[in-house]
Amino acid sequence: MALLHNRVSQKELKERLYQETEARTTISFYCYHPIQNPQEFRDELYKRLHPLKVYGRIYVAKEGINAQVSVPSSNFEALKFFLYSYNFLNEIRLNVAVDDDGKSFWVLKIKAREKIVADGIEDPTFSMANKGRYVNAQQMNKLLKNPDTIVVDMRNHYEYEVGHFEKAMEVPSDTFREQLPMAVEMLKDKKDKNIIMYCTGGIRCEKASAYMLHHGFNNVFHLEGGIINYAQQIQQEGLESKFKGKNFVFDDRLGERITEDIIALCHQCGKAADIHTNCKNDACHLLFIQCEECAKKYDSCCSVECQTVYQLPLEEQKKLREGKQKGIMVFNKSRSRLRPTIEEIQEMRFAERVECNNKISQ
Numbered sequence: 001m002a003l004l005h006n007r008v009s010q011k012e013l014k015e016r017l018y019q020e021t022e023a024r025t026t027i028s029f030y031c032y033h034p035i036q037n038p039q040e041f042r043d044e045l046y047k048r049l050h051p052l053k054v055y056g057r058i059y060v061a062k063e064g065i066n067a068q069v070s071v072p073s074s075n076f077e078a079l080k081f082f083l084y085s086y087n088f089l090n091e092i093r094l095n096v097a098v099d100d101d102g103k104s105f106w107v108l109k110i111k112a113r114e115k116i117v118a119d120g121i122e123d124p125t126f127s128m129a130n131k132g133r134y135v136n137a138q139q140m141n142k143l144l145k146n147p148d149t150i151v152v153d154m155r156n157h158y159e160y161e162v163g164h165f166e167k168a169m170e171v172p173s174d175t176f177r178e179q180l181p182m183a184v185e186m187l188k189d190k191k192d193k194n195i196i197m198y199c200t201g202g203i204r205c206e207k208a209s210a211y212m213l214h215h216g217f218n219n220v221f222h223l224e225g226g227i228i229n230y231a232q233q234i235q236q237e238g239l240e241s242k243f244k245g246k247n248f249v250f251d252d253r254l255g256e257r258i259t260e261d262i263i264a265l266c267h268q269c270g271k272a273a274d275i276h277t278n279c280k281n282d283a284c285h286l287l288f289i290q291c292e293e294c295a296k297k298y299d300s301c302c303s304v305e306c307q308t309v310y311q312l313p314l315e316e317q318k319k320l321r322e323g324k325q326k327g328i329m330v331f332n333k334s335r336s337r338l339r340p341t342i343e344e345i346q347e348m349r350f351a352e353r354v355e356c357n358n359k360i361s362q
C-alpha cells in the first residue's frame with residue numbers, strides 16, 4: 001500500500017524546504033459540498049498531491065474541504081488541473097496569497113475532521129445543502145441601497161471595530177458558535193428582510209447563511225469571498241467602497257486599509273485611531289488600539305502600570321512575572337483583558353480557517 005502519511009522528521013523537512021530554489025505559490029480555497037467518505041477522499045488527495053510537492057494543511061469533512069497550501073510555482077497548473085477534475089471543485093476560486101514567501105509550510109497534512117468550520121450546531125437536520133445566495137461587490141452595493149436590507153458582520157469585535165460595512169450589525173460574541181444562535185435571536189422579527197452576512201474570507205458567512213435559512217429567514221445572502229474579495233473587486237471595477245476603514249488581516253500589518261476612514265478610537269485617549277498593537281509589557285500583551293501620541297507617551301504599553309514594568313531591567317521584569325503569575329490570571333477574568341494577543345489571534349484564525357475544532361482528536 002502506498003504511504004499516505006509523512007514519515008520524515010520536521011528538521012529534515014524544513015531543511016528540504018529551505019534548499020528549494022524554486023518559488024512557491026501559496027493558495028487557499030474552501031468549498032462546502034457533501035463528501036460521503038472524508039477519509040477515503042483524504043487518502044486520494046494525499047496520493048495525488050504528494051507527488052506535486054504540495055505542502056500545507058487541508059481539512060476534509062462530510063460538509064466539504066478547506067485548504068491552505070503552497071505548491072512549487074511550476075506545479076501550480078497541474079494542481080489546478082487536478083482540483084478542477086472534481087466536479088464540485090471545477091472552477092473554484094483559488095485565492096493566491098500576495099506577499100507570501102511560500103515558506104509557511106514544509107509538510108502536507110490532510111485530515112478528515114468532523115467539520116471544516118467549528119459551528120457547535122447539534123441539530124442533525126441542519127445541512128449546508130441550502131445556502132444563501134452569493135453576492136459580488138456590485139450586487140452587494142445595490143442591495144445595500146435597499147432600506148429592507150440588513151447587513152450582518154460575522155467576525156469578532158476587534159475586527160469590526162476598525163472596519164465594517166456601513167450600518168453593519170455586529171453580533172457581539174467571541175466565538176462563531178455563539179454568534180450563530182445570537183444572530184437568529186437578534187433578527188427574529190426580520191425574517192422577510194434581505195439579510196446579507198459577511199466575514200473576512202467567506203467561509204463563516206456561507207455557513208451562517210445556511211443557518212439563517214434553516215431558521216426560517218427567507219432572503220439570505222452572503223458576500224462571496226468575503227471582504228478580501230470585495231476589496232479586490234472594488235478596486236478592479238472602480239466601485240464605491242461601502243466597507244469603511246480597515247480589514248483586519250492576520251499578517252504583520254494587522255490590517256489592510258480599504259478606505260481612508262478611521263472609524264475606531266484610541267483606547268487610551270479616545271482620539272480617532274485604528275492601529276492595533278500588543279502591550280509591550282510581556283506579562284500583559286493585551287491587544288488594543290493605540291494612537292501614535294499615546295504610543296509615545298506610554299512606550300506602547302496599555303497602561304501606566306504596564307509602562308512601569310516595561311521600564312524595569314529585563315531581569316527584574318522576569319522576576320516580577322514569576323511572582324505575579326496568579327495575579328495576572330485573576331486579572332484576566334475581566335472582560336477587556338480576555339482579548340487575545342496577536343499571536344493567539346493568528347493561531348485562532350488559522351485554526352478557524354483550516355482546522356475545525358480543537359476538541360476533535362488529532
Ligand SMILES: [Zn+2]
Pocket residue numbers: 266267268269270271290291292293294295
Ligand atoms: Zn491616544
Ligand SMILES: [Zn+2]
Pocket residue numbers: 279280281284285286301302303306
Ligand atoms: Zn498592558
